[in-house]
Amino acid sequence: MYGYDIFHDRLMDTLIGNLRNGTNAAAYIFEGVKGLRVYESALLFAKALVCDNPKDAPCCHCPSCREAQAGTHPDILFVNRERGKASLGINPIRDMITEAMVTPFFNQHKVFIIKDGDLLTAEAQNAFLKIIEEPPEYAVFIIICPDAQTLLPTVRSRAITIPFTPVNDDIVRKYITEKYPDEPRVDFLVKYCAGIPEAADDIIDREDFEQLREDALSLVPKILSKNKIHAYTVSEYFENHAEIAAELYDMILTYLRDALVTALGSPEKIVNADTSDKIDILARTYPTGLLVCAIDEIIYSKKLLDRNVKTSATAMHAALKVVSDI
């Protein structure tokens, strides 16, 4: 679309339509997880903002559009973390504010794309607030963020949040079949990616993916067993696979959800169709209440990972909590 491969054409059409009618905000939050090409969508919007033909933006042939497409437009600026820093602190935001006081080189807009919005410190956000409270009329700020809720309410209230939600299965299928024409697991991947097309890249690139799926499936009965020895086994497995704990939790979740939908009478909705016989056994062996409880605990344990809780401890928590809750 207008020179960018994106997944949210209709959403961008609406945004660009508003822009052509002269309606745009000073600050946007482009909210969407990795794998949905939110960054590329922000680049497209920036191109439309700087286009020399506002009624037809992005026209794709004016000098501004060409510079934007080449990544060399002087009025499209990127705000990144400082080298070696885990968060996006106040220094890059101060630099951005200084830059924002300088009028655009070319025409009516100067665009700032803030990647990693979820890593903005509170101090940086408060500095940012000052500029979006009274922004220069030409400045447009785009914060890219997987979850807008991680930003301060005061920032959210002064920006328009554009939600990049997971896309439908047809878009995921098209992406996979065009990029990987020889991939035999298309039906599985479409369901597993759950609306995030580029999630397929990580799966296809990962040589041990099928082995990990097998392992995850074998951990499920241990988590559901109400047995403390099994809880230790689960914890130990996670300890040995700490670097991929989040993916393992996701795999376990898909099996638990599959068992639940099977138990509730909709086996056609399962993701792991290739192991439907084993999921059937899970659905018949464990009560639905226990499956629901395990799903909640796995989701919670995955969140603990984000808070830097030791991986084996999160897994132990999940397995033992399931035991104690029932």
Ligand SMILES: [Zn+2]
């Ligand atoms: Zn143009």
